[in-house]
Each structure stands twice: as C-alpha cells, then as structure tokens.
Amino acid sequence: MNVAKWLLLAFLALPLAELAAFVALAAAWGFVPALALLIGLSLAGGVILRWAGGHHVQRVRVAMRDGFARQDFTAFSADGPGGLTLLGGLLLAIPGLITGAIGLLVLLVPLWHALGGALGRRPPVASPDGVVDLEPEQWRRVDDPRLPGQNRDGAGR
Template structure:
C-alpha cells in the first residue's frame, strides 16, 4: 500500500516531466492540443460505455453484470485515464486496451476469467399451445408481414 501511495504522489511529477518532453519535441501548442484531443476521446469512451450500460439495463441484463465484465471495466479504466490530462496516464490507458496486457494483469491479480453474458431463460409456452411468451431481451420488432392463411 505505501508503494501505491508513493506512485500516486509521484504521478504529477512524472506527468509534468512527460509533458515538458513531449512539448519539447512537438511544440507547446501541439502538446496542449494533443492532450485536449486525448481527453475528449476519454470522455467519449466513458459516454459510450454509459449509453451501452443504460441500453443493457433497459433490456434484461442490468448494471451489475455489465460492470463486472472485465473487458468493459478495462475500457472504462482506459477512458478514465484518457480523460485525466497527462501523457503518462494516457500510456497506461493504452496499455489497458491491449488484450495481452489485460490477460497478464488478470493472471497477476489472480482474478477470475472474464464474465460471459448469461443466456436468457428458455421461452415457456402458456396453456394455449399457439402462444409463445418471450422475455423483453428475446425479441425485436420488425416490419409487419402480411399473413397468408391457407
């Protein structure tokens, strides 16, 4: 824990050194614009995940299973790291998007394998044999097709 606290306290210094190095290579204005663009990408990623979570909650999945999916969690972490101004956090965010890095991190932490979406419960028939009941996540609306009765 003390190491983590030390790294967190050292992060602003590392970010300043990285910004000065990048600004020295490409110029101050371009470095500021690059950092602004990366932060906007991070906010867009977080917004996309939030929209995806809302849609999934409306259908059948809910927020809990959505949040526990390691792929989405790492995308959320990457989006958050991109949104925070600084090139060091951006590099860590890019690493969070690399599948091999995610797998190694999961093995290092000893976490469980990524969650897979649970299949929806099987459809059930009612007392009437011609009616099929479906949960909300098991159907979608389509254009109406005229019936041909024989």
C-alpha cells in the same frame, strides 16, 4: 514499506511524472502540438466514457429492472472488454500523457477482441447456460478417474 504506502507514493508522484513528460514532449515537438495531443487524449477519453459508460449504465438498469431473477450479475462485472473499455476511457480522460498512454494500452485489449471477432478468430464465449463451444483443435478429452462409469482407458462400462 507496505503496498498502501507504495500506492500513495505513486499517486503523489504521478502529477510530477505527468508534468515532466509534458515538458519533455513540449521540448521535442513544441508547446502547441504537445498541448493539442493532451487535449485530444482527454477528449477521446470523454467520448469513450460517454459511449461505453452509457452502455454499462443501461445494462445495470436492465439488471435492476429484472430484479436479478436470473442471478446474472454480469452487469456489475468489471472484467472483460466492457470493464477494460471503461478503465481505458477513464485513464484517457485524466489529463496527462502517461495516463493517456496507459489508457491506450488498456484499450488495445478490447480492440484486439473486436478485431479477432471481425477476422473470424473470436475467442470462445460462454453461453447463458455456461457452455463454451470450442473448435475440435482447441480441446482434448481428459477423463476424470473419480467419475463413475469410466475405467482406466477412458471407455464407459
């Protein structure tokens, strides 16, 4: 079976898995708490999408207004904490316990980056000119033997 068939099968099996998860949680906790959790996850996803989606739309508007003069397409990139926040919010907004759990796991990555920055352990971020500043213990010098002006011991001529 190719990947498309597996994805279609998983997409069709997801509602059954969500229903089974809800029935199991309702049997363990009761119907009202399980339903409250399901509604709470969906509302949290909507709030996250409204907050993060608004910022993403604003970045796209600014990029389009500037006419892409800088050739900076970060407003459209789906990687990084912004894209993960949107994906996590979307997964939370879809009613279901399995998608909600996956959405919470996806949201842990941007949360981890935000907490790392608050605790002083911010990951290195590239500046607009592409330079990444690292602490001295985070890098080591490796000379490229193909570059002119370097001999075998790494010193310039």
